[in-house]
Amino acid sequence: MILTLTLNPSLDRTIAIGALDRGAVIRAAAAHLDPGGKGVNVSRALLANAVASRAVVPFGGDEGRQLVRLLAAEGLDMVTVPVAGPTRSNVTLAEPDGTITKINEPGTALSPGELDTIAEAVLAAAHEADWVVASGSLPPEVPADVYAALCRRFAEAGILVAVDTSGPALACALGAAPALVKPNVEELAAATGMPIRCLGDVVEAAGKLRAAGARTVLASLGADGAVLVEDSGIWYGEAPVTEPRSSVGAGDAMLAGFLAAGGHGPDALAQGLTWGAAAVRLPGSRMPGPDDIDPAGVAVGPPDPVRLLTSTPPAPAPLP
Numbered sequence: 001m002i003l004t005l006t007l008n009p010s011l012d013r014t015i016a017i018g019a020l021d022r023g024a025v026i027r028a029a030a031a032h033l034d035p036g037g038k039g040v041n042v043s044r045a046l047l048a049n050a051v052a053s054r055a056v057v058p059f060g061g062d063e064g065r066q067l068v069r070l071l072a073a074e075g076l077d078m079v080t081v082p083v084a085g086p087t088r089s090n091v092t093l094a095e096p097d098g099t100i101t102k103i104n105e106p107g108t109a110l111s112p113g114e115l116d117t118i119a120e121a122v123l124a125a126a127h128e129a130d131w132v133v134a135s136g137s138l139p140p141e142v143p144a145d146v147y148a149a150l151c152r153r154f155a156e157a158g159i160l161v162a163v164d165t166s167g168p169a170l171a172c173a174l175g176a177a178p179a180l181v182k183p184n185v186e187e188l189a190a191a192t193g194m195p196i197r198c199l200g201d202v203v204e205a206a207g208k209l210r211a212a213g214a215r216t217v218l219a220s221l222g223a224d225g226a227v228l229v230e231d232s233g234i235w236y237g238e239a240p241v242t243e244p245r246s247s248v249g250a251g252d253a254m255l256a257g258f259l260a261a262g263g264h265g266p267d268a269l270a271q272g273l274t275w276g277a278a279a280v281r282l283p284g285s286r287m288p289g290p291d292d293i294d295p296a297g298v299a300v301g302p303p304d305p306v307r308l309l310t311s312t313p314p315a316p317a318p319l320p
């Protein structure tokens with residue numbers, strides 16, 4: 001069973017527009033509402049593929065009740081924790097050329113008592129888990145070491161923890177030796193202070209995250225695929241998509257596919273890539289099921305260090 005924790009879940013509204021014209025009244029072509037948040041999406045992807053998963057989901061206000069209704073309608077196995085602050089709403093503007101602009105609300109603060117209740121829910125469910133996935137941003141005022149504390153707690157019990165987050169929460173988690181981290185290119189650049197222009201940079205940056213404590217690094221590179229760096233080797237893979245519709249949730253689907261295939265090695269990377277590619281072919285953050293996933297076309301092998309990334313390289317970020 002794969003247990004997920006999403007401290008800052010969301011209602012995700014994806015709005016299809018003609019072109020993003022700042023300051024104008026934009027008439028949307030279509031809109032799509034999904035339950036969201038990184039761990040929530042990992043559980044949704046696993047559910048869609050009949051892989052056992054349970055999601056720990058704090059929820060608050062009308063938005064939170066709607067989130068729980070949407071997840072219940074999908075049949076998600078979840079432990080819901082009522083909290084005082086309303087669940088956030090995140091908006092994605094999707095342009096016809098595939099450009100997406102995401103506006104993620106900060107969410108509302110969780111009190112120390114609410115955090116304790118959520119931690120108890122995670123601990124109570126974790127005894128059945130092979131992996132615990134701690135995913136997404138932290139709401140305001142939540143201590144940056146919250147995922148690190150989980151890593152330490154579960155390491156003692158022999159439970160593997162995968163962390164997919166950014167900024168100080170990622171920096172803290174690295175020091176607690178997570179079994180796996182899944183940075184995207186921006187997160188890799190921010191965590192290391194390195195410009196990431198080619199696969200050699202990705203491998204070097206992943207090595208820095210491993211030196212800082214992560215056992216395995218699964219670096220997602222958007223349309224460029226992904227790199228896996230673990231004890232037994234380094235692999236690069238890609239699963240090209242000819243008609244991308246929405247990359248929202250692709251990283252979550254990728255992580256779900258990787259963990260569902262065992263969480264290590266080139267075959268797991270290949271499955272992660274096929275799930276990620278399938279998510280990109282679907283609207284909004286809909287998670288792919290077996291009918292959406294095409295294992296053909298995925299290629300995994302050693303990375304060519306000089307191969308340039310096609311996506312815009314992020315500017316080097318200052319180290320904290």
Ligand SMILES: Nc1ncnc2c1ncn2[C@@H]1O[C@H](COP(=O)(O)OP(=O)(O)O)[C@@H](O)[C@H]1O
Pocket residue numbers: 184185219220221222223224225226239240241244247248249250251252254272273276277280
């Ligand atoms: N345009 C795309 N074409 C093909 N695959 C994609 C595309 N965008 C994302 N993916 C797949 O989804 C994975 C996660 O995407 P990425 O944008 O790196 O993650 P995140 O959503 O976490 O920022 C990638 O590793 C890749 O496998």
Ligand SMILES: O=P(O)(O)OC[C@H]1O[C@](O)(COP(=O)(O)O)[C@@H](O)[C@@H]1O
Pocket residue numbers: 008010012035036037038039041090104135136137138247248249250251252253285
């Ligand atoms: O917690 P964050 O970093 O604000 O991200 C939350 C957003 O990320 C998502 O989980 C999508 O994640 P990915 O595109 O990285 O897979 C959305 O459902 C949600 O709105």
